[in-house]
Amino acid sequence: MTLLGGVDIAWSVAVLPDGSALVSERNTGRILHVPKPGTGGKATLAGRLPITRTEGEGGLLGxxxxGDFDADPVLYAYYSTESDNRIAAMPWRDGTIGEPVVILSGIPRGRNHNGGRIAFGPDGYLYVGTGEAGDTSLSQNLGSLGGKILRITTDGDPAPGNPFGGSPIWSYGHRNVQGLAWDSRKRLWASEFGQDTYDELNLIEPGKNYGWPEVEGRAGNPEYVDPVAEWPTSVMSPSGIAVGPDDAVYLAALRGQSVWRVPLNPDGSAGTPTRHLQGAYGRIRDIHFVGNRVWITTSNNDRADRLLSLPLSAVGTKAG
Incomplete structure (x- = not known):
C-alpha cells in the first residue's frame, strides 16, 4: 500500500506519537506530513529546511x-548547507514546523559520504551517523566530526559519559553511517557503506575504532572492531536499518534493491542473513516497523519515490 508518492528522494521517516509520520525529501528540503493510515487524510507540506543542494548525496537527510515529544513537541533534522552538515531543532505545531534552531554544525560535507541518520537512543540522547565526506583521513581523526557516530544532548552538547571527555564522538573509524537502531537489549547497531569490497553491520561500543580506512570488512586486527555481518557491495549498500518485533535487524539496501534480515544472538553474533523484496521496488532507503506493518521508502532518483506499507511477511519477519 502506498502511503505517499511523488517524492524527490524520500530519505528518512519519523513516526509521531499520534501515528502520523514525517518524511524528509532530500533534494528539496521539504518535510511532508503523512496522516495516520486509515484516517482518510492527505499528505501535507509541514515545512522546508534551508538546504544547499548540489550533485551528490547531500540535502535534507535524517x-x-x-521520546518526550508529546510533552515538548520538537523535531530534529540533519541537513546540508553550502559549507557543512548540521542538525537543527524545530518546534512542531498544528502540522507545521517552526523556525529551525541549529544545535550542531561543522559536520564535514562532501559530494558523497555525508552520513545523515539521526535517532534517539534508549538513554534519551541523540545519536548521529556521519560520513567522512570523501576525505578518508577524517575517520581516524578524533578532532573531526566526520566518519563518526556522535552522541549529543538536545542542545547539541556532548552527552554525559561520552568516551572522549568533552567530545560528541561515541565511536570512530567509520566511512559512511546511514543506519542506527537498538535491539531489546539496548545494544546499538549501525550500517556501514564499504568502498569496493564489503558493506557492514556493526555492533557499536563507545570509544571503539571501526577501522576505516585501514580496513574494510573483517580483518581480525585487534586494533579495530570487526563487523558482525558483511556483504559484497553489489548486493547491499545499506542505508536505514530497523530492529523488528522479532529482534532481528533489517537493512534497507540501495544497490542491492532489497531488505536484508539479520537474526541476532544473545552474545551479539548474527545468524544467517536472508534477502527479501529483491528488485520489487528498486532502491530502498529507509525502513520502520509501525504497528503490525513494515514501512519502507524507495530511492530511485526519479521524483516518483514512495513511502510504502507492507505486511511483515514481506520482509520475512518471524513471530515476536
Whole structure:
C-alpha cells in the first residue's frame, strides 16, 4: 500500500506519537506530513529546511522524534548547507514546523559520504551517523566530526559519559553511517557503506575504532572492531536499518534493491542473513516497523519515490 508518492528522494521517516509520520525529501528540503493510515487524510507540506543542494548525496537527510515529544513537541533534522552538515531543532505545531534552531554544525560535507541518520537512543540522547565526506583521513581523526557516530544532548552538547571527555564522538573509524537502531537489549547497531569490497553491520561500543580506512570488512586486527555481518557491495549498500518485533535487524539496501534480515544472538553474533523484496521496488532507503506493518521508502532518483506499507511477511519477519 502506498502511503505517499511523488517524492524527490524520500530519505528518512519519523513516526509521531499520534501515528502520523514525517518524511524528509532530500533534494528539496521539504518535510511532508503523512496522516495516520486509515484516517482518510492527505499528505501535507509541514515545512522546508534551508538546504544547499548540489550533485551528490547531500540535502535534507535524517529526521528524529524524541521520546518526550508529546510533552515538548520538537523535531530534529540533519541537513546540508553550502559549507557543512548540521542538525537543527524545530518546534512542531498544528502540522507545521517552526523556525529551525541549529544545535550542531561543522559536520564535514562532501559530494558523497555525508552520513545523515539521526535517532534517539534508549538513554534519551541523540545519536548521529556521519560520513567522512570523501576525505578518508577524517575517520581516524578524533578532532573531526566526520566518519563518526556522535552522541549529543538536545542542545547539541556532548552527552554525559561520552568516551572522549568533552567530545560528541561515541565511536570512530567509520566511512559512511546511514543506519542506527537498538535491539531489546539496548545494544546499538549501525550500517556501514564499504568502498569496493564489503558493506557492514556493526555492533557499536563507545570509544571503539571501526577501522576505516585501514580496513574494510573483517580483518581480525585487534586494533579495530570487526563487523558482525558483511556483504559484497553489489548486493547491499545499506542505508536505514530497523530492529523488528522479532529482534532481528533489517537493512534497507540501495544497490542491492532489497531488505536484508539479520537474526541476532544473545552474545551479539548474527545468524544467517536472508534477502527479501529483491528488485520489487528498486532502491530502498529507509525502513520502520509501525504497528503490525513494515514501512519502507524507495530511492530511485526519479521524483516518483514512495513511502510504502507492507505486511511483515514481506520482509520475512518471524513471530515476536
Amino acid at each position: 529526521l528524529a522524534v524524541p
